[in-house]
Amino acid sequence: xxxxxxxxxxxxxxxxxxxxxxxxxxxxxxxxxxxxxxxxxxxxxxxxxxxxxxxxxxxxxxxxxxxxxxxxxxxxxxxxxxxxxxxxxxxxxxxxxxxxxxxxxxxxxxxxxxxxxxxxxxxxxxxxxxxxxxxxxxxxxxxxxxxxxxxxxxxxxxxxxxxxxxxxxxxxxxxxxxxxxxxxxxxxxxxxxxxxxxxxxxxxxxxxxxxxxxxxxxxxxxxxxxxxxxxxxxxxxx
Amino acid sequence: xxxxxxxxxxxxxxxxxxxxxxxxxxxxxxxxxxxxxxxxxxxxxxxxxxxxxxxxxxxxxxxxxxxxxxxxxxxxxxxxxxxxxxxxxxxxxxxxxxxxxxxxxxxxxxxxxxxxxxxxxxxxxxxxxxxxxxxxxxxxxxxxxxxxxxxxxxxxxxxxxxxxxxxxxxxxxxxxxxxxxxxxxxxxxxxxxxxxxxxxxxxxxxxxxxxxxxxxxxxxxxxxxxxxxxxxxxxxxxxxxxxxxxxxxxxxxxxxxxxxxxxxxxxxxxxxxx
Numbered sequence: 001x002x003x004x005x006x007x008x009x010x011x012x013x014x015x016x017x018x019x020x021x022x023x024x025x026x027x028x029x030x031x032x033x034x035x036x037x038x039x040x041x042x043x044x045x046x047x048x049x050x051x052x053x054x055x056x057x058x059x060x061x062x063x064x065x066x067x068x069x070x071x072x073x074x075x076x077x078x079x080x081x082x083x084x085x086x087x088x089x090x091x092x093x094x095x096x097x098x099x100x101x102x103x104x105x106x107x108x109x110x111x112x113x114x115x116x117x118x119x120x121x122x123x124x125x126x127x128x129x130x131x132x133x134x135x136x137x138x139x140x141x142x143x144x145x146x147x148x149x150x151x152x153x154x155x156x157x158x159x160x161x162x163x164x165x166x167x168x169x170x171x172x173x174x175x176x177x178x179x180x181x182x183x184x185x186x187x188x189x190x191x192x193x194x195x196x197x198x199x200x201x202x203x204x205x206x207x208x209x210x211x212x213x214x215x216x217x218x219x220x221x222x223x224x225x226x227x228x229x230x231x232x233x234x235x236x237x238x
Numbered sequence: 239x240x241x242x243x244x245x246x247x248x249x250x251x252x253x254x255x256x257x258x259x260x261x262x263x264x265x266x267x268x269x270x271x272x273x274x275x276x277x278x279x280x281x282x283x284x285x286x287x288x289x290x291x292x293x294x295x296x297x298x299x300x301x302x303x304x305x306x307x308x309x310x311x312x313x314x315x316x317x318x319x320x321x322x323x324x325x326x327x328x329x330x331x332x333x334x335x336x337x338x339x340x341x342x343x344x345x346x347x348x349x350x351x352x353x354x355x356x357x358x359x360x361x362x363x364x365x366x367x368x369x370x371x372x373x374x375x376x377x378x379x380x381x382x383x384x385x386x387x388x389x390x391x392x393x394x395x396x397x398x399x400x401x402x403x404x405x406x407x408x409x410x411x412x413x414x415x416x417x418x419x420x421x422x423x424x425x426x427x428x429x430x431x432x433x434x435x436x437x438x439x440x441x442x443x444x445x446x447x448x449x450x451x452x453x454x455x456x457x458x459x460x461x462x463x464x465x466x467x468x469x470x471x472x473x474x475x476x477x478x479x480x481x482x483x484x485x486x487x488x489x490x491x492x493x494x495x496x497x498x499x500x501x502x503x504x505x506x507x508x509x510x511x512x
């Protein structure tokens with residue numbers, strides 16, 4: 001039942017009040033903590049980057065909560081969405097990696113981690129992990145690999161992918177600059193590490209301009225055969 | 239239940255953390271907090287999800303959906319054609335999804351509806367088919383493979399799985415084509431189109447199949463054209479057209495064509511004719 005009563009406000013304009021009757025408030029097991037993650041695969045490197053802002057509703061809980069987690073020497077995962085599920089999921093992945101290492105006497109490859117994550121996520125098909133995952137790393141031949149997931153485990157290998165709150169803003173820019181989409185008569189040059197790094201910084205600066213949940217700082221993990229290097233870049237704090 | 243049994247053996251039991259055990263037998267989980275399916279509407283494969291409301295803006299968990307897939311039998315086997323778009327709500331999550339799952343060298347499965355549901359259950363089907371081969375020392379028939387899949391998902395009927403798939407293959411009875419979905423349907427047939435763009439695809443294939451005795455080349459062109467037309471009219475289909483041909487020696491990947499290229503090609507052909 002809705003009532004619309006017309007009341008005159010202070011400045012003389014009409015104000016409308018809607019009375020909607022009793023409303024039931026249910027406990028929601030999820031909350032949205034924001035954050036954007038991005039991964040790019042090159043010929044012999046992979047870059048996984050995320051902002052470090054942790055928000056909830058209109059508040060910022062932390063300006064230093066990165067969303068990249070190191071899994072092995074050749075694999076990094078970026079998780080955004082509900083922070084509680086991100087933490088639990090990464091703990092579960094770490095435990096499974098250890099178990100695999102003990103049983104098989106070797107570290108899991110990026111492809112294997114991706115396949116395993118798919119089944120872990122699907123195991124919660126009816127109460128999903130509210131996490132958007134992107135794995136970045138090197139495959140068995142040393143080439144860059146990016147695997148992107150949906151919350152219930154559907155995944156595929158990509159060259160580049162953006163996930164999280166500003167993904168819809170970043171992805172089209174990457175499509176154009178890395179995938180050369182919607183460009184005619186342009187030479188397709190392979191992506192160098194320097195160009196990829198600069199591109200990642202630029203897209204996050206743009207995302208911070210227009211997405212409220214993205215900002216504060218940018219954490220970049222660069223995966224090469226020599227290991228994982230981290231870089232921090234400040235972003236808008238507003 | 240199948241899901242719990244499959245995953246239980248591969249993972250640590252976290253029940254001592256106070257979490258509920260992974261017993262999917264009860265429907266309690268999903269009625270309160272999980273997903274619910276739009277009942278009875280087999281065409282749209284839409285799944286509504288729990289909203290995270292409370293402090294601030296509402297956010298829905300969105301899974302990947304939307305597609306056009308088709309398969310038809312003809313003189314020289316089965317043609318399977320699919321698009322490659324995956325959507326999460328109105329956002330195009332990917333234009334390069336592989337919607338044909340290669341179960342084994344002579345069996346293919348197509349993917350429509352929830353991406354994770356299709357890829358998970360068809361991967362499980364591949365495992366079951368291999369086990370059958372090892373136990374019985376012969377290849378599994380298309381009828382049996384499709385029945386395995388149908389029975390696996392039937393246990394989850396009403397719980398919100400969204401899957402519309404075609405199992406295509408060649409066994410000792412010749413070409414085989416079955417449609418299996420999460421509602422429990424399992425139907426044998428000569429032609430199926432599944433997904434949000436299926437109606438548009440049916441139009442093309444039905445008129446193309448009026449002509450009898452298609453060659454392999456003609457049948458491939460028909461499948462490709464049908465998917466192209468569906469991507470033209472359906473917002474949730476697009477990307478590339480992946481085409482497979484199943485024959486007595488197994489399946490062959492015929493082509494992968496970008497829809498934009500096909501558009502230019504067909505426009506050029508039309509101009510030539512005029």
